Each structure stands twice: as C-alpha cells, then as structure tokens.
Amino acid sequence: MSVGIRHDDLRRRNRAMVISAVRRAGQPSRTEIAATTGLSHSTISAISSDLIQEGILAESKGSETVSLKRGRPQVGLSLNPEAAAVLAVVLSLNSLSVAVIDYAGQVVAEEQRRLDTLTMSRDELIDECVAIVRRRLEDPDLDVQSVARIALAIQGITDSHARAMLWSPITPQTNIAFADILEREFAIPAIMENDCNMMAVALRWRDPDRYRDDFIAILLSHGIGMGLVLKGELFTGTHSSGGEFGHMIHRPGGALCRCGRRGCVEAYAGNYAIWRNARQLSENAEPVADVSDAEMRALAARARETDGPEREAYRKAGEALGFGLGSLFALIDPAPVAMVGASAAAFDLIEPALREAIAQTAGGQHSGSISFDTEPNELPLIREGCAMRALSFVDQEIFAPSIQARAGSVGKNVA
Amino acid sequence: MSVGIRHDDLRRRNRAMVISAVRRAGQPSRTEIAATTGLSHSTISAISSDLIQEGILAESKGSETVSLKRGRPQVGLSLNPEAAAVLAVVLSLNSLSVAVIDYAGQVVAEEQRRLDTLTMSRDELIDECVAIVRRRLEDPDLDVQSVARIALAIQGITDSHARAMLWSPITPQTNIAFADILEREFAIPAIMENDCNMMAVALRWRDPDRYRDDFIAILLSHGIGMGLVLKGELFTGTHSSGGEFGHMIHRPGGALCRCGRRGCVEAYAGNYAIWRNARQLSENAEPVADVSDAEMRALAARARETDGPEREAYRKAGEALGFGLGSLFALIDPAPVAMVGASAAAFDLIEPALREAIAQTAGGQHSGSISFDTEPNELPLIREGCAMRALSFVDQEIFAPSIQARAGSVGKNVA
DNA sequence: GCTCTTTTTTTCGAGCCTCGAAAAAATACT
DNA sequence: AGTATTTTTTCGAGGCTCGAAAAAAAGAGC
Structure with a gap:
C-alpha cells in the first residue's frame, strides 16, 4: 500500500x-x-x-x-x-566522456577522453572520472552553484539504487560506488545508471510516438545489452539494473561467453562471438578482448560478398538474438525493437535468421508485425538519456520537493 | 505523465x-x-x-x-x-468451480463440477460458466444486490484488459470474452484473469513476509505456468496476461511442445513431457492430452525407487526449469520461487538438476540463496487470488469511486 | 469507591489547494 | 474605433488535511 x-x-x-x-x-x-x-x-x-x-x-x-x-x-x-545545469558522464570501453547540459537540455560544454579501461586499476579509473568532472566544474563559464546533478552511465550492471557499478565488461574491477564517490567529492547529488537503460530513456524522448509505453533497445556491440521500457516505465531488475538479455541462455552448455558461462546469447551475437565464428574458431575459444569497428565492418562486407563463414557467423548471431527475443516475448509480449550500436549497421545480415528464429517461438505469431529500427551511434543516445534522467531528477526532486521525506512505504496493493 | x-x-x-x-x-x-x-x-x-x-x-x-x-x-x-459479495470462478482442465465470498473474505457458498473441457463446444463451455454462476446467484440465502463483482480465472492466456481468454490449453476454443459475457448476462462487473497470476496474488495475501515485492509462482502441472510479482506489482505482458514462462525456449529446435512449437521449457517439464520421457518415447511424440495425478504419482514413486528413465525424465524437467529460471533471473534478478501444483510434490526429484542448471546461468552466483517453496494444491490458491482481486476492485472502484472518470493519461515519465 | 494517569478518539479552527465564474487582457476582424 | 474571440488572471466558495485541545475510556493506586 x-x-x-x-x-x-x-x-x-x-x-x-x-x-x-x-x-x-x-x-x-x-x-x-x-x-x-x-x-x-x-x-x-x-x-x-x-x-x-x-x-x-x-x-x-x-x-x-x-x-x-x-x-x-x-x-x-x-x-x-539558467535555472540549473547537470553533468552527464558516460564511461564505456576505452572511452570516458562528459557533457554539461543546461536546464533546457542544451549541451553547453563537453569533453571526451580515450582510456585503457581494461588495464586500469580501480583508483586510476575513479581518479579519471573525478578529474574529468572536476575540469568541467572548474570551467569559468560555468556557475558551479547551478550544477544540480551528475548522472553517470556505464556499460555493465549497476545496483537498483543507482549508486554503484556492480560489474562491468570494460574493467576487471567490481563494486565501485561511483555515485557515492562523486557525491562526496563534489557535494552534488549523483546517480549511476546502466548505459542501455539510458539508451531506452533517450529513445523515448527522441521519438515518443514510436517509443512510448513498451519497447526494447538492444545494444549490439562487443557485448549485448538491453534497455526495456514496459508500461511506460523503465524496467529494471529487483536488485540490479537487470535486463541482462545478453546472458539469457540460448543453448545450454553451448559456446563460451565472456562472462565465463556457456550458451549465453552474447556468446553467439557479441562482436567477439561473430569474430570467433567468422574465423571458424572453436566455440570454446577464449573471447578476444576487443574487436575494432573497422574489423567488424570488414567482416560484414565480406559476409555480404560471399556465402562463407562470415555470413554464417552473422546468421548464428541472428538466430541467437531471435530465440532470445522469442523467449523474452513469451514473457512480455512483442514490442518494437531498436537495434543500437556499430553492429546495428550489419543488421541486414542478422535480420533474416533473427526473424526465422522468432517465428519458431511463442512470440512468433506476430513475427511479421515486429518492427526493427537501427541506430549505429550509441554514445550520443546514452549521453542524451543520462542528461534527461538527471534533468528529470531536478524537475521533480529539486523544483518540486516534498516538504519532508515521508514515512516508509508499506508495499503496493497487488490484488 | x-x-x-x-x-x-x-x-x-x-x-x-x-x-x-x-x-x-x-x-x-x-x-x-x-x-x-x-x-x-x-x-x-x-x-x-x-x-x-x-x-x-x-x-x-x-x-x-x-x-x-x-x-x-x-x-x-x-x-x-455484508457490505458486498463477490464471485470467484475458476475454470481449469476438466473442472469448473465457483465460490461466493463476503466482503470480509469469507467463503459463504461454493460449487464444483467436472466437465470435459477439451471436447466441449464453445457454446457449451460458455453455457456451463453462465449456469454455474446463475445457480449461485439464485441461492435464496444470497442477496443478489450485494454481489459487486465476478472474477474468473482460467488456465491460459488472457488479454491485458482482463476481458477475454485469448488461448487456453484446456479447450481448442480461442478468444472467448468471458468477462463481457458474464457482465452482459448478469449486469455485474466481471473480470477474466490468468490462473497463475491469481496464484501469485493469493500467495502475497497469504504470506506477505515471504512474498512481498518480488517473487515467482510457478505452476507445475500438465503445462507450465507462471505468475510474477515485481516491485510489488503483478507483472503482465503488454497485450496479454504474459509471463508465458513455459514457452521460453530451452533448446532451439528441441522437443515437441503442446503449443506446436519446439524446445519450450514445457516440452521438458510439463506432465506430458515427463510422462513422454519416462516412457522413453521420442521427443517428437505427440503430447498426450492428460496424465492423471495418480499416474504422475506412480512415476514419481518409481523415480525415487530406481535410477531408471523415470528419474532421468524428472532430471530433464529440472534442467529445463533451471535454465528457464536462469534466463528469467538474467532479466529480473533472482527472487523467491513458489512451486505450485501436483508435480510440486515431486520437487525433490526436480530440485537437484534445477539447481545445477541455474548455477550455470547468470543468476547462478546466487544459486544457493534462491529459496523454493512448494504447495501441491493449486485450486484453493487460484480461487483465493481471484477472490482477493475481486474484493480489491470493490474496495477501490466501488467504495472509493472517483467523482468522474478523468481525462486520458498522457504516458508516464520514464527519465 | 474515588481520583489520577495514560492512551485513544473526536472536535474545532487554521491554512492550503483546486475549482468555476467572472473579469481583465490582448489580439484579429469589420 | 468598436466588436468578437481567445487567453490569462482574479476572486470567492468549498473541501481536505493538520495540529492542538478536548473528550472518552480504560487501568493504577490508595
């Protein structure tokens, strides 16, 4: 109640x-x-x-x-x-970026850096994040007093309180409470969010007609991520950011995944999996750390050219995504899907097998009516979602504050 | 907004x-x-x-x-x-039951009938439901005026507006708008709900300490159903009752499912699947229409006795359920699980393989901490959930009505 | 048996908030 | 310039919740 x-x-x-x-x-x-x-x-x-x-x-x-x-x-x-400003920080594989956004949603300053996130120590990672934020806050053009919120998005799992990164593929470090760290450092409220969730938030602001109450944003990248909006609300796990679509099981005991388990969707559809299959390596071969965008483009080009192992690799990716989506649709019913990320540019190679797989699942009866959209550039989307999330916080918590925190909730009414 | x-x-x-x-x-x-x-x-x-x-x-x-x-x-x-009364109607395979419940939640009358739902025509099915409700309403002990709501639960998929059965394994008929039919017939507001969702509702009322904000109720029966409560609210699909856990894909292209597709969890864990595997029939063998509880008990007894095909059948069921739950946990994070239905009595045979499978999935890190509870009797649970659902409606819509229906919502704020 | 203490419940006036109606404001049309 | 039209503000009425104080209903103590 x-x-x-x-x-x-x-x-x-x-x-x-x-x-x-x-x-x-x-x-x-x-x-x-x-x-x-x-x-x-x-x-x-x-x-x-x-x-x-x-x-x-x-x-x-x-x-x-x-x-x-x-x-x-x-x-x-x-x-x-001028009513306020927020900072949107995006930390992804080998890249850290920050943008200052005014209350009306316009970007007023930004900065981007390349890092070697996979080899950095915990403290180096934290220090880089703190430093990039500090540089923005020290900008003389910016009224520091007006900065009301910092939102940090990361590729990886975050906790449901939006305080910490629990696990991420971009670093061996775990459990870094970025939100708490930034909040302590700058005395500005901070939150930590999953990148794919922010993509979904951004899509909803960008195109509310298409992405309204129920839709799915899937990040096709080195790994596979998902942001899910159901009944108009961002869907998260009960304890974490959830929505680990990439780690649903496609084939029990199947291909080796970057997470160490076997048969995950990602182990067939992530860049490293496509690369591994294109080279006809064993499914047990250790996932490579990174595949460059150029290399993936070359694979896609070759797949379009000849019906060789590259095309088969994309077919397998499509199949895994299709069965995964099919299982997901069994739970939530079909919804529009946005494919985001560099590999979305190769969606033409993925789509046929994907649709064929979906048709074999419970969501299959509507297979034809499920529409896919592609957006190759994920970073702007993530940043935009981050910014909107932070601004919404300012709207609600700062400019429409409750007189006092209320007594704890007693659970909602389910019946 | x-x-x-x-x-x-x-x-x-x-x-x-x-x-x-x-x-x-x-x-x-x-x-x-x-x-x-x-x-x-x-x-x-x-x-x-x-x-x-x-x-x-x-x-x-x-x-x-x-x-x-x-x-x-x-x-x-x-x-x-005496403030009001509600009717809870439960339609399941070969069985139709109704209960009259007073406003305080006490059952004041009930009736149960055996039917051959699989062979009945559409009209026969509807007529039986109407007739059983009519008999209760004609009871001289009941003040018909006080009946404020009819809630009907069915094994199968219902639409998200709680008006119609879309598809059900208990009958070849589809798209029966039971709620509309009963409402027209008796001029009493009616709703139509999925049985597993009602199980979840009932569990929450029965044991709010254990089943509070996030939990899963799984019906182990001829088919496999699920009711899911997330963040204190019943989880449904966007268009239908959703949560078709039984039809998540366990093995692409695998065993033949009652739904006509292949590799669904149910095709390994439903009664007919266990029965099929225990008899060492092919995975392509047509699912049988029904297996009696006595026969299932005999299978379970034999499985406990010797390490033969029966035990292997239960092991396969556990494996399918485990990988299915693992995929589900990838999306929503682990949560307490209640196993409901006759086969829950054989959970001792299922649990080891189930836990082993979960341990191989993304939810696996918490494999040990996931707790299972069993409840062999589903019917009382479904009826109870139905009753509570109907009573909550009376609480909110009748005894705390809005002065007038408000203008349409404009979508919630996601950011 | 009576009074005192404690706890629950009701009463009452104050302060807000939203609403509808009417007034004021700002522009296009004639 | 006057009129029509639409938007915005003003103003009083009616409701709701709140805090403080009063009333009610018991046990404790003598």
Missing part, C-alpha cells in the same frame, strides 16, 4: 506535472498545459506564476509565432536554461 | 487507503491505520467515521482483547461482511 496523500503533496505533484509538461512539449501555453494535465486554468495559472517567479520557467516572448487565430495570443512557457 | 491530482481525488485515495489498510491488517485500530498510512489521526477519524456510517466498515466490539496497556483501549475496525 502506498502512503497516504497529504495536502502539501498535492501542490508538489501538480507543480512537478507542470514542469514535466513544459519539458515534454517545449513551449506549451498555459491553456495547453491545462488540457494535457486535466487541471483547471486557475490552477495552472497559479502554479506557473510561482514557477516563473522562482526562475524555473520563463515566458518565451521571443518566439512570437504568427497567430493565425484571433483572440489573445497564447504565450508559450519554456524552461529557463 | 500521469494526470493532475484534483482536490476530490485526495479524499478518494485516502479512503481507498484506509479500506486497504483494514483489509490487510484485519482489525487495526484507528491509531494503527494512522501509523501505517502516515495520515493524521484527525483524517483517519473522519474517514473511518464516514465508512462506518456507510456500512463499509464496522467497529469490532466483540473481540475485546485483554488490554494490557492502560489508557483508552483501541477499538478495532473490521470490514463489514
């Missing part, structure tokens, strides 16, 4: 809703907000007047759109870019 | 919360309710006074517990059994 609603919660929630409506719509008028929220004009007027006075929203006078209708013209409300 | 909260919603929600607190706690005092909901004593007092006046709650004077403390004794609030 959720906790009772008190009188002060009411204003808080409706404030949050107005902010959220503005963030989503861009420059909605008060009338439009009233329509989407279902609240009365008087209420919207009162709340937005507060928000403007507090410098959170602003009336966008500049964009005097040519009013085609007569009557008093609607005046658009927009987010005040 | 969810819709704005209006002033009248506030009372409605808090009313619902008080009712729910009473249903959960049994006979809580106003003070206890104030503590669990976080609302003030004044508010609880006002709301409970309303509810008593409306005949929904009652002060339980009878149970004067020996007050050990001094001071004014707490007076327990309880649900008024």
Whole structure:
C-alpha cells in the first residue's frame, strides 16, 4: 500500500506535472498545459506564476509565432536554461566522456577522453572520472552553484539504487560506488545508471510516438545489452539494473561467453562471438578482448560478398538474438525493437535468421508485425538519456520537493 | 505523465487507503491505520467515521482483547461482511468451480463440477460458466444486490484488459470474452484473469513476509505456468496476461511442445513431457492430452525407487526449469520461487538438476540463496487470488469511486 | 469507591489547494 | 474605433488535511 496523500503533496505533484509538461512539449501555453494535465486554468495559472517567479520557467516572448487565430495570443512557457545545469558522464570501453547540459537540455560544454579501461586499476579509473568532472566544474563559464546533478552511465550492471557499478565488461574491477564517490567529492547529488537503460530513456524522448509505453533497445556491440521500457516505465531488475538479455541462455552448455558461462546469447551475437565464428574458431575459444569497428565492418562486407563463414557467423548471431527475443516475448509480449550500436549497421545480415528464429517461438505469431529500427551511434543516445534522467531528477526532486521525506512505504496493493 | 491530482481525488485515495489498510491488517485500530498510512489521526477519524456510517466498515466490539496497556483501549475496525459479495470462478482442465465470498473474505457458498473441457463446444463451455454462476446467484440465502463483482480465472492466456481468454490449453476454443459475457448476462462487473497470476496474488495475501515485492509462482502441472510479482506489482505482458514462462525456449529446435512449437521449457517439464520421457518415447511424440495425478504419482514413486528413465525424465524437467529460471533471473534478478501444483510434490526429484542448471546461468552466483517453496494444491490458491482481486476492485472502484472518470493519461515519465 | 494517569478518539479552527465564474487582457476582424 | 474571440488572471466558495485541545475510556493506586 502506498502512503497516504497529504495536502502539501498535492501542490508538489501538480507543480512537478507542470514542469514535466513544459519539458515534454517545449513551449506549451498555459491553456495547453491545462488540457494535457486535466487541471483547471486557475490552477495552472497559479502554479506557473510561482514557477516563473522562482526562475524555473520563463515566458518565451521571443518566439512570437504568427497567430493565425484571433483572440489573445497564447504565450508559450519554456524552461529557463539558467535555472540549473547537470553533468552527464558516460564511461564505456576505452572511452570516458562528459557533457554539461543546461536546464533546457542544451549541451553547453563537453569533453571526451580515450582510456585503457581494461588495464586500469580501480583508483586510476575513479581518479579519471573525478578529474574529468572536476575540469568541467572548474570551467569559468560555468556557475558551479547551478550544477544540480551528475548522472553517470556505464556499460555493465549497476545496483537498483543507482549508486554503484556492480560489474562491468570494460574493467576487471567490481563494486565501485561511483555515485557515492562523486557525491562526496563534489557535494552534488549523483546517480549511476546502466548505459542501455539510458539508451531506452533517450529513445523515448527522441521519438515518443514510436517509443512510448513498451519497447526494447538492444545494444549490439562487443557485448549485448538491453534497455526495456514496459508500461511506460523503465524496467529494471529487483536488485540490479537487470535486463541482462545478453546472458539469457540460448543453448545450454553451448559456446563460451565472456562472462565465463556457456550458451549465453552474447556468446553467439557479441562482436567477439561473430569474430570467433567468422574465423571458424572453436566455440570454446577464449573471447578476444576487443574487436575494432573497422574489423567488424570488414567482416560484414565480406559476409555480404560471399556465402562463407562470415555470413554464417552473422546468421548464428541472428538466430541467437531471435530465440532470445522469442523467449523474452513469451514473457512480455512483442514490442518494437531498436537495434543500437556499430553492429546495428550489419543488421541486414542478422535480420533474416533473427526473424526465422522468432517465428519458431511463442512470440512468433506476430513475427511479421515486429518492427526493427537501427541506430549505429550509441554514445550520443546514452549521453542524451543520462542528461534527461538527471534533468528529470531536478524537475521533480529539486523544483518540486516534498516538504519532508515521508514515512516508509508499506508495499503496493497487488490484488 | 500521469494526470493532475484534483482536490476530490485526495479524499478518494485516502479512503481507498484506509479500506486497504483494514483489509490487510484485519482489525487495526484507528491509531494503527494512522501509523501505517502516515495520515493524521484527525483524517483517519473522519474517514473511518464516514465508512462506518456507510456500512463499509464496522467497529469490532466483540473481540475485546485483554488490554494490557492502560489508557483508552483501541477499538478495532473490521470490514463489514455484508457490505458486498463477490464471485470467484475458476475454470481449469476438466473442472469448473465457483465460490461466493463476503466482503470480509469469507467463503459463504461454493460449487464444483467436472466437465470435459477439451471436447466441449464453445457454446457449451460458455453455457456451463453462465449456469454455474446463475445457480449461485439464485441461492435464496444470497442477496443478489450485494454481489459487486465476478472474477474468473482460467488456465491460459488472457488479454491485458482482463476481458477475454485469448488461448487456453484446456479447450481448442480461442478468444472467448468471458468477462463481457458474464457482465452482459448478469449486469455485474466481471473480470477474466490468468490462473497463475491469481496464484501469485493469493500467495502475497497469504504470506506477505515471504512474498512481498518480488517473487515467482510457478505452476507445475500438465503445462507450465507462471505468475510474477515485481516491485510489488503483478507483472503482465503488454497485450496479454504474459509471463508465458513455459514457452521460453530451452533448446532451439528441441522437443515437441503442446503449443506446436519446439524446445519450450514445457516440452521438458510439463506432465506430458515427463510422462513422454519416462516412457522413453521420442521427443517428437505427440503430447498426450492428460496424465492423471495418480499416474504422475506412480512415476514419481518409481523415480525415487530406481535410477531408471523415470528419474532421468524428472532430471530433464529440472534442467529445463533451471535454465528457464536462469534466463528469467538474467532479466529480473533472482527472487523467491513458489512451486505450485501436483508435480510440486515431486520437487525433490526436480530440485537437484534445477539447481545445477541455474548455477550455470547468470543468476547462478546466487544459486544457493534462491529459496523454493512448494504447495501441491493449486485450486484453493487460484480461487483465493481471484477472490482477493475481486474484493480489491470493490474496495477501490466501488467504495472509493472517483467523482468522474478523468481525462486520458498522457504516458508516464520514464527519465 | 474515588481520583489520577495514560492512551485513544473526536472536535474545532487554521491554512492550503483546486475549482468555476467572472473579469481583465490582448489580439484579429469589420 | 468598436466588436468578437481567445487567453490569462482574479476572486470567492468549498473541501481536505493538520495540529492542538478536548473528550472518552480504560487501568493504577490508595
């Protein structure tokens, strides 16, 4: 059972809703907000007047759109870019990047570095992250006071409280509480998120028509990751970021996976698996640490050219992904899929076997109607998701705060 | 974004919360309710006074517990059994049952019938359901006016709006809108639910300590079903009841499943699969329609006795369940599992191979800590879940109604 | 048996919040 | 310039929750 609603919660929630409506719509008028929220004009007027006075929203006078209708013209409300700023940090294999984003969602500064994450020590990894954030915060153009949140995305498993990286393929280190470390270092609230989950968040902001309530984002890269939105909410595991689609079992006792187990989907569809099969190495061959994008492009080109082991490798990848998706669809029903990452560019090689495999599974009856979309560039997507996540936090926790933390919840009602 | 909260919603929600607190706690005092909901004593007092006046709650004077403390004794609030009644109908293979339950959750009447569901026509099936409900409603001891809800659980896939059975192993018929049919026939709101989901609901009411926020209920029967609670909420597919654990793919292209596809978990762990393997028939052998409980018990006894094909059949079942659970745990993280149904009595034969398989999967690191519980009798559980579901509906939709249906939601905030 | 203490429950006024209606504001049309 | 139209603000009414205080109902002590 959720906790009772008190009188002060009411204003808080409706404030949050107005902010959220503005963030989503861009420059909605008060009338439009009233329509989407279902609240009365008087209420919207009162709340937005507060928000403007507090410098959170602003009336966008500049964009005097040519009013085609007569009557008093609607005046658009927009987010005040200076109300706050957030940092989005993305840590992936051999790469660390950070972006400063203003409250309106515009990138105002960014920095990217190459690192050798696989060989770095725990402290080196932490120090690099702290240092790159510090450099951004020391930028004289930035008002440090306004930085309200740091969001860090990592390829790997994070805990469900968004505090720590539990395990990652990009480093042998485990259990690094990045969120706590950054928070202590800079006294700015920080969260730690899984990269694929952030991809899903970003897709939802980018194309809410296609990616609305239920969809799947799959990262086809050295490993296989997934971000899943169900019923309009990001799906996470009960203890971790969850959604380890790449480690569902495709063939019990099958090919050797980077995680040390056997038969995972990733052991057939990850870059290293495609590379291993293309070279006709044994399924027991130790996964290689990294395969360059150029090398993968060469494999794909060769697969398109001749019907040799390269094409067969992509076929096996498609089959593994297809049976994995089929099992997933048995649990959640089919949903639109976005294939993200460098290997999404080779989706033409993967798709036939993938569809054939799905057709043999419980999700198969709708095999034809499942639509796939590809997006080869994952980094911007992850960063964007990170930024939106951080901004949403500011919207809700800082600009629409509860008067006081409420007594603990007592569990929801399931029946 | 969810819709704005209006002033009248506030009372409605808090009313619902008080009712729910009473249903959960049994006979809580106003003070206890104030503590669990976080609302003030004044508010609880006002709301409970309303509810008593409306005949929904009652002060339980009878149970004067020996007050050990001094001071004014707490007076327990309880649900008024006569406030309403609900019907729980359970349709499973060759069996149809109905129970009338009063508002306090006590069974006041029941009836059970044997049917040959596999051979019945669509109309016969519908007529039997309508007839059994009609007989209960015509009972002179029952005030028909008070019946507020009918909940029907079926073994099979239901749609996500809880209106229709889409597909079921107990009948060749498909797409029967039982909820609509009953609703039209009796002018009583009806819902249609998946049996395994109702098992999960019931477990949560029965043992909220063990089955709280995240757990899995697996039905081991002729087929394999699953009910899943995640983050305190019943997990369903996006379009259907979902959670078709039995039809996750265990071995691509493997044993023939009752659903017509190959390699499903059920094709190794369902009763017919165990029976097929025990007789050393081919994996391609057509699944038999039904195996009696007595026959399954005999198989299990023989498996315990000698290390023959029977034991191997149970081992294969355990392996399939284990890899299936392992894949599931890759997505949702490990959680407590309840094994329900006649074959749960043979869980001793299944468990070793199951644990061994899980240990080879992503969920494996916690293999030892995953706890299994068994409950051989599924029918009472399903009925109980059905009843609680129907009662919760009455609690929320009838006794705490919204003043008017609100404007459509605009999607939740994911970031 | 009476009073005191303790705990629960109710009562009451204050403070917010949202709502609907009406007024004010801002523009196009004539 | 006046009128029509649409958006936004203002204002009073009605509800809801809250805290404080009062009332109620018992046990404890003498």
